[in-house]
Structure formats: structure tokens, C-alpha cells
Amino acid sequence: MQFDLTGRVLAALIAGSTLLLPAQAAPPGIAAAVKARKANYKEIGGAFKTISDEVKTGSPDLATIRPLARDIATRAQGQLKWFPKGSGPESGEKTRAKSTVWTDMAGFNRAHASFVTAANGLNTAIASGNAAQIAQAQKALGTTCKTCHDRYRETD
Template identity: 40%
Template sequence: MNSKLSLSILLAIGICSGAGGLLADEEFDPQPVIEGRQSALRDIGAAFKGITDELKKTAPSLPTIRQYARQIDDLTRQQRFWFPAGTGPESEIETAAKPEIWQQPAQFQAAQTAFAEQAGKLAKVAAGDDIGAIKAQWRALGQTCKKCHESFRAEDD
């Protein structure tokens, strides 16, 4: 899925999340919200892999790395809308999202904030020409991903 479509989906999620009180009389369908967040998370993973692939090359493409870093940074700005109430286990839709996301909201929000901070740092570092600094920040972002996944994402079968 391209980033423009993902951002459109995320904007719709944000609008729906913000309008939650207005929609109280209507039944909430968690499916599009869950699908939107899964799409956005896949886009983040694909962009991270794109950076990984570039950094393995003897001459990485800085414009490509910058594009992927900006995409990750842009998507992380929307992540606070991706896990509203009603999109957890109670939705009975199978996802890799652990119940701890909704049971430990302060810890999850802290993990999201840490991820967004590291993504922003990567975008800033990638704007420069220092491949070593980009690699170091890419590793820091990867560690933040790993730490969140360990606490809030179920293992793949």
C-alpha cells in the first residue's frame, strides 16, 4: 500500500476516533480501524526494511534512505489513533496486538512516544550525509521497535 493511501486511512481513523462521542448511538465497527493500523504498521516495516537493504549496499542511496525515514516519521505521528478502545481483544478480530496495549495504556503510550522520537531522529540524521550516523540511529530505532514488540505484540506463529 502506498503512503498516500495509508495516510488517508489514518486520517479517517483519527477522525473516527475523535468523533467517538458523536458516534455513541451508532455501532462501532473495529474492522476498518484494525485494517488501517495493520496497513500502516506494514508500511513502517517495509520502509525500515528499505533502509536496511540500502545500508547493506556498498554505496547506499541517501535519497532513498531519506524517503523511507520521512515515511516512518510521518506514520509515527499518527500512531496515537491506531489503537482506540474497541479494537483490542473485545473486537474478537485476530491481531498481533496484545491486550497489554489497552491494559497498560501509560506504558504503551510511552513506547509509542519513544518510537516517534527515534523515528524523528532518524529522519533528521538521514537528511545529512553521514552514513555512520544514519546506521547508528537506524539501530536505535530498531531497538525501540524490538522493545515495544516484546511487550505489546504477539509472536508470529
């Protein structure tokens, strides 16, 4: 009986550890964070593409780009929250965020700050209604995307 119980406990432990193996995947909080940040960037990417296409026409439709630029600025504010510790490549999640995000936090924070400033700058330019100013601000914002991606995002 004693032996039986020990056997069962052992069996349960072995079964338990087998069950734990897939748990090497990121805990739910991390998986959700990666998912949320990719979703946010996807929205930012779509909004920025539409704005860029409008700018290319030479007379961007303000009613179209105004809410999109606002959306980018709002999302930009939350950006630092999308990178909790442990949500990098080591998480096992499908992510292109490089570990540099966490090893070079100061640099990443600067890239984030430039992004926020440029996103606000685009909103100011749109409020002016001046096409040349909007084009300049759109370009400046695009530079902040690229600067951060070059350093902190894996190429495909």
C-alpha cells in the first residue's frame, strides 16, 4: 500500500513534469504582450502607409489623415509598455524584437522619445493644413520608424 502510493506519486510527478514541458513557452502575460505590441505596430504601419500615400498625392486629404495621425501619436505614447522584460527572443514567442531592446534600454527609450515627438509633430503639421509642412513631418516620422527598426527589430 505504502509502495503503491509512492508509485502513484512518482507516476504523477513524471506525468506532471511531462505536462510542464510545453510550459517552456512564454507565460500568458508575455504571450499577450507580444501579441498586443505586434497588433499595435500593425495598426501604426497601416495608418502610416495611408498617410504616406496621401502625402504622395501632393494634396493630402486632411479628413483622412488627421484621425490616423492622432491614432499613431496615441499608440506611440504606450509603446514602452509593450516590451515587458522577458518578451524578447528568449520568450519563444514569434517576435522580431531584438534583445537589444532590453540590453540597450537607454537607446530604445531615446528612439521611443523621438517617435513620440515626430508623431506629435505630424499632428501639428496636419493642424496647419500646409501640405509642404505635412510632407516634411511625415518624412521625419518615417525616419524615426526606420531608425528604431534598424537597431531593435530583426529583418524578416
